[in-house]
Amino acid sequence: MIRRTALRALTTVAVASAVTLPLIEGARAVAPATAATGAAIKADDDNPFRWMELDGLRADFQFMCPAGHCVGFWSLVLTDDVAQQRFEGGKFFVYAPATGEFSFFLGTDIAVRTVGNARQVRLADTEFMRSHPRVEVRYGAPDQPGRARVVASATTLM
Template identity: 80%
Template sequence: MIRRTALRTLTTLAATAALALPLAQGAQAASPTTTATAAAATPATVNAGDDNPFRWMELDGLRADFQFMYPAGHRVGFWSLVLTDDVAQQKFAGGKFFVYAPATGEFSFFLDTDIAVRTVDHPRQVRLVDTEFMRSHPRVEVRYGDPDHPRRARVVASATTLM
């Protein structure tokens, strides 16, 4: 029981830190039109002057998305990576989505509403916010399958840091 409580506390702290990072880097609130533009953006169309922390990454099956959440009633904007529509519409059965760095064998987390989780069941729940993890690994993959056997899981999307 204590271990579970400690894990929940640690997960909450990690999610809070991941959401606070763009704010600490000077993220500004976007208007609804900016949100729509960011959601449809590809690496070729992202404005280099914006606050998108993923603009220097090569994305395959992922797109940058700007969202708002309201913790304690305060509006907070944050960037995340979500699956592109064509990937999210594919059929998935018998596994879980998870974030994996193949070079090190490490896992990251998704943001599900306002809670950091290691796996999600549905493609629309894939939301990566851990920019520190992505910066510290040259390639990060969203995989689908059994997280206990990550090398056997299907790679559905990836983000590669451009140096």
């Protein structure tokens, strides 16, 4: 019982760290008044994905305001034409085919391994993407990634 509670606490800390570090790296803190007014920010220069070849994905800059402290951050989302396709019977997940490793999506401010809706696909784990030459968004059964459909990809340009 104590081991299980300790493991859950450790997992929570690890997930929080995994979400926070990429956001800090790719994010720029802004004043809450700026975010609230929707003032334009020249975020293009900070786009951590500009050196990647994107297929079915696009870079998206948005604000998240946990506990009233607004932060702007970059993430990758599915392009409109991909997101509008019909998907049934599976889940979306992030997969690096070269290593067989999985990453996560950012659901509001929580890291989730899979999502069921194309509009929930939001990749913010810049460290994972930089450490793998190709990262894919797949749809199907995460326990059988080889059989899942590749819906989008991000390839790091060297």
